[in-house]
Amino acid sequence: MQFLIAVLLSALPLTLAHSSTSTANPGVHSVSVGNGALAYSPDTITAAVGDTIEFHFFAPLHSVAQGNFSTPCTPSPNGFFSGDISTSSGENVDVFTVTVNDTNPIWFYCVIPTHCQLGMSGVINPPADNSNTLAQYQAAAKNVANSVTPANVEGGVLGPLKAATTSSAAPSPSSKNAGSRTGGDIQWVVFGLTGALAMVFGALII
Numbered sequence: 755m756q757f758l759i760a761v762l763l764s765a766l767p768l769t770l771a772h773s774s775t776s777t778a779n780p781g782v783h784s785v786s787v788g789n790g791a792l793a794y795s796p797d798t799i800t801a802a803v804g805d806t807i808e809f810h811f812f813a814p815l816h817s818v819a820q821g822n823f824s825t826p827c828t829p830s831p832n833g834f835f836s837g838d839i840s841t842s843s844g845e846n847v848d849v850f851t852v853t854v855n856d857t858n859p860i861w862f863y864c865v866i867p868t869h870c871q872l873g874m875s876g877v878i879n880p881p882a883d884n885s886n887t888l889a890q891y892q893a894a895a896k897n898v899a900n901s902v903t904p905a906n907v908e909g910g911v912l913g914p915l916k917a918a919t920t921s922s923a924a925p926s927p928s929s930k931n932a933g934s935r936t937g938g939d940i941q942w943v944v945f946g947l948t949g950a951l952a953m954v955f956g957a958l959i960i
């Protein structure tokens with residue numbers, strides 16, 4: 755009996771630690787789009803495979819589209835595009851979330867006329883050897899006559915973010931975190947049950 759109690763009690767901290775890590779979101783990078791300037795902030799992001807980039811749009815009108823280094827202000831085939839996001843004031847409720855699938859450089863720009871030419875672009879995982887730089891992309895962009903808008907919104911999820919810490923929030927079909935959130939809830943249930951069992955055994959021994 756005492757051995758069983760010892761096992762149960764020793765499992766408590768482990769269960770708690772596992773729970774807190776499974777509910778965290780370490781791989782999320784938040785980017786402001788056009789917040790007081792024709793720029794992304796930050797405009798250079800280092801991300802691991804599986805990380806997500808959340809683009810937050812500000813008034814009045816901005817976007818984010820994936821492009822190639824060699825063709826600034828022009829979309830790349832099968833790249834992501836948020837669509838034109840019109841906002842009356844402040845920050846738009848919709849966030850465009852992109853998942854990073856590899857560590858190759860991902861260049862992006864705003865398709866709204868003149869924005870890319872005026873320096874509204876950025877990069878995820880720029881080349882470590884500086885063979886291509888964002889400064890070079892932005893310099894070349896100044897000479898592009900017209901930005902090109904992708905045909906479709908694609909390559910990401912557009913919608914309001916779910917409240918990060920409210921476990922009782924209604925499930926959202928657009929949420930990509932539903933699976934891990936449910937896992938976190940289960941961890942807490944297991945934690946609660948383990949604690950209850952420990953108390954029962956503790957009462958028995960007394």
Ligand SMILES: [Cu+2]
Binds near residue numbers: 788792815816866
């Ligand atoms: Cu813009």
